[in-house]
Amino acid sequence: MRLTLLGTGDARQVPVYGCQCQGCQAAYADPRLRRRPCSALVELGDQRWLIDSGLPDLTERFPPRSFSGILQTHYHADHAQGLLHLRWGQGLVIQVHGPADPEGLSDLYKHPGILDFSQPFAAFETRSLGELQVTALPLLHSKPTLGYLLEGGGRRVAYLTDTVGLPEDTSAYLQKQPLDVLVLDCSLPPQPQAPRNHNDLNLALTIIEELKPERGVLTHVGHTLDAWLIEHGDELPGHVLVARDGMEI
Ligand SMILES: [Zn+2]
Ligand SMILES: [Zn+2]
Numbered sequence: 087m088r089l090t091l092l093g094t095g096d097a098r099q100v101p102v103y104g105c106q107c108q109g110c111q112a113a114y115a116d117p118r119l120r121r122r123p124c125s126a127l128v129e130l131g132d133q134r135w136l137i138d139s140g141l142p143d144l145t146e147r148f149p150p151r152s153f154s155g156i157l158q159t160h161y162h163a164d165h166a167q168g169l170l171h172l173r174w175g176q177g178l179v180i181q182v183h184g185p186a187d188p189e190g191l192s193d194l195y196k197h198p199g200i201l202d203f204s205q206p207f208a209a210f211e212t213r214s215l216g217e218l219q220v221t222a223l224p225l226l227h228s229k230p231t232l233g234y235l236l237e238g239g240g241r242r243v244a245y246l247t248d249t250v251g252l253p254e255d256t257s258a259y260l261q262k263q264p265l266d267v268l269v270l271d272c273s274l275p276p277q278p279q280a281p282r283n284h285n286d287l288n289l290a291l292t293i294i295e296e297l298k299p300e301r302g303v304l305t306h307v308g309h310t311l312d313a314w315l316i317e318h319g320d321e322l323p324g325h326v327l328v329a330r331d332g333m334e335i
């Protein structure tokens with residue numbers, strides 16, 4: 087199984103338009119440090135699924151029929167805005183499997199174009215997509231949101247963003263078997279107060295300790311965390327990595 091992190095930024099991306107902090111300045115100076123909307127591509131056998139669709143240039147990156155469909159975590163703009171372009175294609179249908187969300191994003195349900203939203207995931211439902219098994223895991227966020235457990239090729243990988251902490255039943259489900267890799271929301275540096283809606287580093291490390299993956303990968307990284315990491319990056323535990331756009335797992 088190959089998981090490619092296409093984007094690893096939070097809703098504001100890095101650099102933040104107009105910001106002069108150390109994290110943003112570094113990203114202006116070195117394009118490899120930029121962070122685009124949080125999204126990924128999982129590949130196994132003949133299956134090739136996008137996880138989220140927030141990249142604005144999906145139609146250029148992915149020619150028609152070059153991917154199997156989309157696993158949507160939720161319908162916040164930074165995760166779904168690419169659908170607004172993709173829908174006006176023709177001659178194909180793209181399955182979008184995500185949470186049951188009565189609102190979705192903008193007018194996507196009213197004018198879905200070539201997008202098919204008709205098969206939302208139920209909580210803890212597992213679907214077999216060729217050799218790839220995908221299980222939908224409820225997360226804690228301001229919109230109905232699912233993380234995905236990806237199994238196949240002898241690997242077990244969890245992709246969990248956006249979330250603040252984890253619901254107990256999701257945590258219990260993931261602890262049933264060891265994880266090879268946990269890709270996890272970590273938007274903020276350590277906060278003095280408990281964070282709302284997204285993990286800060288303290289909470290992300292607590293979750294990693296609880297789920298004990300072989301490797302933890304922090305994604306959905308905001309510019310304040312990037313600035314913090316410039317000074318404190320070497321304080322992370324050895325099995326915890328900070329994601330980069332283009333990283334392959
Ligand atoms: Zn987000
Ligand atoms: Zn900044």
Ligand SMILES: [Zn+2]
Pocket residue numbers: 160162227248
């Ligand atoms: Zn969100």
